Amino acid sequence: MPVSRTRIKFCGLTRPGDVRLAVELGVDAIGFVFAAGSPRRLEPGQALALREAVPPPVAAVALFMDNPAEEVRRIVRALRPDLLQFHGGEDETFCRGFDRPYLKVLAMGQGGTEARQALARYPSASGFLLDGHAPGQRGGSGQAFDWSRAPAPGRPVWLAGGLGPDNVGRAIRAVRPYAVDVSSGIERAPGIKDGAKMQAFVEEVRRADRSGSE
Numbered sequence: 001m002p003v004s005r006t007r008i009k010f011c012g013l014t015r016p017g018d019v020r021l022a023v024e025l026g027v028d029a030i031g032f033v034f035a036a037g038s039p040r041r042l043e044p045g046q047a048l049a050l051r052e053a054v055p056p057p058v059a060a061v062a063l064f065m066d067n068p069a070e071e072v073r074r075i076v077r078a079l080r081p082d083l084l085q086f087h088g089g090e091d092e093t094f095c096r097g098f099d100r101p102y103l104k105v106l107a108m109g110q111g112g113t114e115a116r117q118a119l120a121r122y123p124s125a126s127g128f129l130l131d132g133h134a135p136g137q138r139g140g141s142g143q144a145f146d147w148s149r150a151p152a153p154g155r156p157v158w159l160a161g162g163l164g165p166d167n168v169g170r171a172i173r174a175v176r177p178y179a180v181d182v183s184s185g186i187e188r189a190p191g192i193k194d195g196a197k198m199q200a201f202v203e204e205v206r207r208a209d210r211s212g213s214e
């Protein structure tokens with residue numbers, strides 16, 4: 001039986017060495033944060049150097065949270081990201097306005113009951129990233145949610161929120177997502193990734209995929 005491969009996204013990288021290690025470890029996507037107030041937020045010049053360290057087929061993901069459209073346009077022009085990720089109250093018209101595929105984030109934390117309704121509001125979304133924070137909160141919070149509440153939208157689910165080497169195997173078995181996404185679970189400080197945790201996370205995802213095919 002072929003092994004189904006859970007894709008991996010590392011998010012909130014700020015250092016070239018961490019990007020190089022992520023690529024060597026074989027992750028499928030690397031997220032760069034432009035959300036205001038994030039300790040992982042990048043300045044455009046810094047982001048360009050990091051983006052250039054991401055070779056195809058690894059996807060460079062630009063991440064926003066209610067950023068003004070002109071700022072999103074400027075970053076898309078400069079970085080040429082493969083995928084956008086919208087974490088705030090951005091509606092379908094806004095999200096599809098940058099000529100790039102995008103993920104819409106659904107906040108699944110306490111009070112996040114609108115997830116299922118939200119699926120129908122983003123018909124052009126390439127997929128949905130389910131995150132553990134509450135609506136209106138920033139991501140990168142290390143908060144998990146009850147995976148049994150994960151919707152099955154018929155489009156790729158990127159599972160996030162409080163994942164790490166210790167629980168990502170259980171998360172994969174519970175949700176069978178298209179991809180898993182992690183930020184604080186592979187860090188020693190916000191934006192400062194830990195190489196050993198990065199490697200352990202990838203190994204645990206591969207282990208879960210192998211056990212899923214046995």
Ligand SMILES: O=C(O)c1ccccc1NCC(=O)[C@H](O)[C@H](O)COP(=O)(O)O
Nearest residue numbers: 011035038138139140142161162183184
């Ligand atoms: O990472 C941030 O600082 C951030 C700030 C504002 C909005 C979103 C943010 N991160 C988005 C991500 O895709 C994170 O990887 C996701 O929320 C999971 O984070 P964690 O629970 O720390 O693994």
